[in-house]
Amino acid sequence: MAIEFKTPGIIATQSQMAQMVAEQVMRPISRSFDEHEHDIPWDYINALWPIMRQNPLFGANDTKKSQASDGDDAAGDKPKRAPIGNMLMVHLIEALSWGDAGIYLTTPGGALGGAAVAAAGTPEQKDRFLARFTESEEPVWGAMAMTEPQAGSDTSAIRTTAVRDGDEWVLNGEKIYCTGGRLALQESKGLVVVWATVDPTAGRAGMKAFVVEAGTPGMTITKLEHKMGIRASDTAAILFDNCRIPLSNVLGSAEVQTASNAANAPKGFKGAMKTFDATRPAVAASALGIARATLELLREKLLEAGIELRDDVPYHEMSAIERDFLDLEAQHRAAWLLTQRAAWQMDMGQPNTVEASECKVKAGEAATIITQKAVEMLGPLGYSREWLFEKWMRDAKINDIFEGTGQINRLIIARRILGFSSRELK
Numbered sequence: 001m002a003i004e005f006k007t008p009g010i011i012a013t014q015s016q017m018a019q020m021v022a023e024q025v026m027r028p029i030s031r032s033f034d035e036h037e038h039d040i041p042w043d044y045i046n047a048l049w050p051i052m053r054q055n056p057l058f059g060a061n062d063t064k065k066s067q068a069s070d071g072d073d074a075a076g077d078k079p080k081r082a083p084i085g086n087m088l089m090v091h092l093i094e095a096l097s098w099g100d101a102g103i104y105l106t107t108p109g110g111a112l113g114g115a116a117v118a119a120a121g122t123p124e125q126k127d128r129f130l131a132r133f134t135e136s137e138e139p140v141w142g143a144m145a146m147t148e149p150q151a152g153s154d155t156s157a158i159r160t161t162a163v164r165d166g167d168e169w170v171l172n173g174e175k176i177y178c179t180g181g182r183l184a185l186q187e188s189k190g191l192v193v194v195w196a197t198v199d200p201t202a203g204r205a206g207m208k209a210f211v212v213e214a215g216t217p218g219m220t221i222t223k224l225e226h227k228m229g230i231r232a233s234d235t236a237a238i239l240f241d242n243c244r245i246p247l248s249n250v251l252g253s254a255e256v257q258t259a260s261n262a263a264n265a266p267k268g269f270k271g272a273m274k275t276f277d278a279t280r281p282a283v284a285a286s287a288l289g290i291a292r293a294t295l296e297l298l299r300e301k302l303l304e305a306g307i308e309l310r311d312d313v314p315y316h317e318m319s320a321i322e323r324d325f326l327d328l329e330a331q332h333r334a335a336w337l338l339t340q341r342a343a344w345q346m347d348m349g350q351p352n353t354v355e356a357s358e359c360k361v362k363a364g365e366a367a368t369i370i371t372q373k374a375v376e377m378l379g380p381l382g383y384s385r386e387w388l389f390e391k392w393m394r395d396a397k398i399n400d401i402f403e404g405t406g407q408i409n410r411l412i413i414a415r416r417i418l419g420f421s422s423r424e425l426k
Contacts (some may be wrong), residue, residue: 011084015091021048022099030100033232034391038224040187041103041232049139052109086278086343090285094336097289101395102232104286108188109133111180112279112403113142116193116209119275120251129191129211136189143184144275145175145238146195153408155195156203160240162196162210164254167247169210171196171218171240179402181236182221185214192219193251194240202256209251218243229394280356280403281342284363287399288339291332291367294392298374299325301387321377328373331366338362354416357409364400371396 025044033041096104110117110133117129132140151157160173171194184190191213199206212219223237302309302321309325310318318326338359345352371393375382382389400406415425 011088011091014088015095018092018095019098022095026096026099026103030103030388031385031391033100033103037226037231038234039232040183041106044103045106045108045139049108052107052139053134053136083347086281086346087340090281090339090343093282093285094289094292097286098293099289100232101286101290102230104289105179105230105233106183108139108141108183110142111184112144112275113184113191113193113211115142115279116144116275117142117191117211117251119278120209121211122252125211125248125251132189132191138188140188141180141183141190143178143180143190143192143236144195145178145181145192147177148174149176153405155207158195158197158207159200160194160196161200162198162208162250164198164247165244168244169247169250171210171212171243171245173240174222174237175240176223176237177225177402178236178238179233181238182224182234185219185221185236185238188214190214192238198254199256206256208254210245211249211251212240212243212245216243216245228397229391230398276403277342277351277353277356278346280360280409281339281346281352283399283403284335284339284342284359287363287367287396288332288336290392290396290399291335291363291370294371294374294389294396295328295332297387297389298328298377301378301381324373324377328370331369335359335363335366354413357404357412360399360404361406361409361413364406367396368400 021044025047029041029044033039093104096107110130114130114133117126121129133142146155146158148158148160150159158173160171160175162169162171164170173196175194178192181192184192191211194210194212195207196210197206198208218241220239220241221236222239225235225237227235299309302325307321308319309322311326315323315326338355342352342355342359345355371389374389375393378387378389381387384390404412411422411425414420415422418425
């Protein structure tokens with residue numbers, strides 16, 4: 001059955017506000033923060049924080065507020081409003097990434113860390129950890145630390161350990177490629193959700209997520225990566241050396257699921273991995289913000305050069321450039337519809353693991369193709385730094401890599417559709 005997406009008024013209104021921020025605040029400083037990697041865009045951050053406190057992205061939003069929809073009132077006898085929190089999220093991220101994807105990633109709020117707490121935390125943990133994203137006067141960030149030098153897509157190879165010692169967990173290990181790690185741990189009283197094993201012999205079943213708060217002794221940022229794109233966003237390496245955290249900071253339960261207790265054991269690794277069902281559409285939305293920026297400026301430059309872009313003539317009568325441009329627009333539209341569907345399913349409480357991976361794959365691929373093709377079509381001017389096309393090409397590629405590479409997400413889709421386990425289809 002075909003699904004028609006009607007954008008509620010509140011989404012349209014807030015998307016327009018985000019677009020204004022992207023145009024007036026982000027785009028004018030985009031090149032500067034690309035050239036001065038590791039500078040922090042404080043003007044943007046301080047302007048966004050009062051807004052984010054009211055409606056923070058990823059896992060920290062007030063669920064009552066996220067139920068808002070156009071034309072209804074929660075009070076009285078009027079009908080309940082359909083939840084739109086995730087749909088709103090992807091529209092806002094798309095608009096902000098149109099301005100600059102790297103600067104967007106510095107937006108204060110829960111981010112992946114908040115999303116993990118929301119997905120796998122107990123009610124008490126959600127209250128305790130997520131309050132900082134709405135109550136702090138100063139900007140606060142969350143982050144997630146999963147990747148290790150020897151463990152990228154293969155999470156079963158994670159070696160960071162969590163050992164219980166009385167009323168504490170002791171963490172030891174190294175994490176790399178932690179997006180926003182510096183903002184969460186050095187620039188704010190934020191938190192990082194750290195993946196570690198409580199039982200190395202149990203494989204993925206022994207993997208648990210632990211909340212480590214900024215300022216915790218034994219946790220040190222050892223490096224900030226120099227990157228091809230999204231250069232305004234920090235990507236940190238973090239060392240845990242006998243880092244002690246409270247026993248209650250493990251998300252959910254520390255019990256390891258085995259064959260004998262599978263019916264009653266907490267979902268642990270699988271439960272926390274639900275984080276990505278919410279955040280993969282967000283990554284897709286960011287990719288599509290870059291893609292839309294590219295298509296809009298590409299159209300403008302081609303028209304300025306006197307090149308026709310007709311969509312009312314048969315395909316075989318179009319020029320090569322017209323056909324290429326039409327194909328790029330189709331790629332963008334298909335990815336955007338998949339992204340909205342995945343977000344809508346989250347809002348409706350429907351499983352969306354396949355759809356979240358589908359939109360992530362499609363958007364990452366589409367943004368890469370669109371930005372590379374734009375540089376190609378414009379020739380030397382596209383490749384030069386006079387315009388932002390070459391920057392967008394560099395920024396776009398990360399969306400096909402982080403939060404599950406395109407290859408890994410294709411495996412997830414295939415396993416779900418074909419009914420295979422990770423052992424059966426690798």
